[in-house]
Amino acid sequence: MRRLKLAYRDNDRTPVIFCIKEIAARYYDIDVEVVQIKGTEEYEAALFNGAADIIIEHLEYLYQAAAKGERITMFCAPSKGGNLELVVPAQVQGPEQLEGGTMAVRSSGQPHAVTLWLRMMGLEREMQTRIVKDSEVGRWGQWKRVASGECIAAFISPLYLAEALAAGLKVLPVPEIPIVGHFAQACLSGFTRESPQLFRDYVRAVVQAVCLMIYSRNEALKIVLAEPMKRMRIQSADEMERQFDAIVKGLKPKPYPSPQAIANSYEIAVMEFPGAKGLNPLSLWDLHWVKELDDEGFIDSLVKKIGQEH
Numbered sequence: 227m228r229r230l231k232l233a234y235r236d237n238d239r240t241p242v243i244f245c246i247k248e249i250a251a252r253y254y255d256i257d258v259e260v261v262q263i264k265g266t267e268e269y270e271a272a273l274f275n276g277a278a279d280i281i282i283e284h285l286e287y288l289y290q291a292a293a294k295g296e297r298i299t300m301f302c303a304p305s306k307g308g309n310l311e312l313v314v315p316a317q318v319q320g321p322e323q324l325e326g327g328t329m330a331v332r333s334s335g336q337p338h339a340v341t342l343w344l345r346m347m348g349l350e351r352e353m354q355t356r357i358v359k360d361s362e363v364g365r366w367g368q369w370k371r372v373a374s375g376e377c378i379a380a381f382i383s384p385l386y387l388a389e390a391l392a393a394g395l396k397v398l399p400v401p402e403i404p405i406v407g408h409f410a411q412a413c414l415s416g417f418t419r420e421s422p423q424l425f426r427d428y429v430r431a432v433v434q435a436v437c438l439m440i441y442s443r444n445e446a447l448k449i450v451l452a453e454p455m456k457r458m459r460i461q462s463a464d465e466m467e468r469q470f471d472a473i474v475k476g477l478k479p480k481p482y483p484s485p486q487a488i489a490n491s492y493e494i495a496v497m498e499f500p501g502a503k504g505l506n507p508l509s510l511w512d513l514h515w516v517k518e519l520d521d522e523g524f525i526d527s528l529v530k531k532i533g534q535e536h
Contacts, residue, residue: 227251227255228257228424228427229256229257229258229259230258230280230421230424230428231261231280232246232259232260232261232278232279232281233261233262233269233272233277233278234261234262234283235262235263235269235283237262238385238458239282239283239408239409240260240453240454240458241439241449241454241469241470242304242408242409242435242436242439242473243260243282243454244450245435245438245439245449246431248435249431249434249435249438250427250428250435253430253431254427254430256424256427256428256431258428258431261278262457263277263278266284269281269284273288273412273414274291274296274414279417280411280413280417281412281413282409282411283409283410285300285406285410285495286336286495288300288412288510289492289496289499289502289505289507289510290499290501292502292509292510293501293504294501296414297414297415297416298414298415298510299415299510300410300412301411301412301413301418301429301515301516302410302411302429302481302515302516303407303409303410303481303482303483304409304410304432305407305408305409305410305478306402306407306478307402307403307487308336308381308402308405309402309407309472309476310381310382310383310384310402311382311387311397312379312381312397312398312400313372313379313380313381313395313396313397313398314372314378314379314395314397314398315372315378316396318378318379318398321347321400323378324349324352324353324378324379325353326352326353327353327354327377327379328353328354328355328377328378329354329356329378329380329381330368330369330371330372330380331356331380331381332357332358332360332368332381332382333357333359334360336405336491336494337357338493338497338498339403339405339490340355342405342493343381346401346403356371356376358380365386366382366383366385367386368380368381369382369390369393370393372395373390373393379398383472384472384476385469385472385473388468403490404484404486404487404490405487405490405491405494406487407487410483411432412510413425418512425515426518429516430519430524433479433481433519433525433528434528436478437479437525437528437532438532439473440474440477441529442532446470454466479528480516481516482516483511488507488511489507492505495507
């Protein structure tokens with residue numbers, strides 16, 4: 227069986243990762259070795275020191291690496307966007323009521339995306355932001371600053387929404403800023419040249435795994451209720467299903483990033499990694515594997531087949 231190493235940091239990613247692993251082994255004779263690397267420095271070194279062949283989250287630093295001469299390939303973007311929910315006090319009825327308030331902003335997970343959202347909504351000069359670390363409030367617990375009255379809004383992952391709603395907050399429907407969200411993947415360009423068939427089959431497995439999650443919920447849940455549930459330390463199958471559904475809501479079967487998503491994600495990257503400034507962000511993206519599968523009818527036929535089976 228052919229092998230490759232897929233690295234990730236946060237266990238929230240494991241439902242998608244283990245669906246990819248299962249599909250790769252079942253249909254494409256690929257053993258995807260799943261490697262968790264928690265430390266940011268260690269994770270960012272993984273592609274360059276051989277600890278991983280592919281990474282599946284936190285790609286922003288790669289723009290700066292590319293500006294310094296590294297050959298990087300970003301090759302798929304299965305998420306529709308950031309897939310975050312804006313939580314506010316119950317009395318807030320619209321974005322205009324956020325003016326003069328303070329947004330609680332998570333210190334990790336593309337915090338600069340909030341800046342772009344405020345700009346898009348015309349609130350950049352009308353609101354303040356306050357960085358609130360997970361170490362202060364728990365993972366994605368920035369909503370606690372809203373519940374306490376210190377802030378008026380916070381973006382949080384839908385995986386962690388239940389507690390915020392139970393505390394009396396609500397979701398305010400707002401436009402989502404286009405970004406290259408979770409589960410986008412990258413590798414060194416040399417990896418695609420050294421193992422072209424392995425890489426192409428891996429992209430097939432990624433697309434098929436995403437389609438499985440979207441169109442065959444029960445079959446995908448068999449995978450997710452095993453190792454991912456264990457790694458996410460979720461005790462209840464009902465809670466795992468809720469989180470699974472929240473992840474699937476943000477997925478799309480054809481993993482093309484939009485031009486605006488690439489532009490916004492690059493701007494976010496430059497805010498955090500100034501050495502990336504001046505780089506053409508399109509120079510890192512190679513979508514020809516996805517386009518080949520799309521042009522061949524692979525994705526459409528896969529969606530149709532899974533739909534008929536389920």
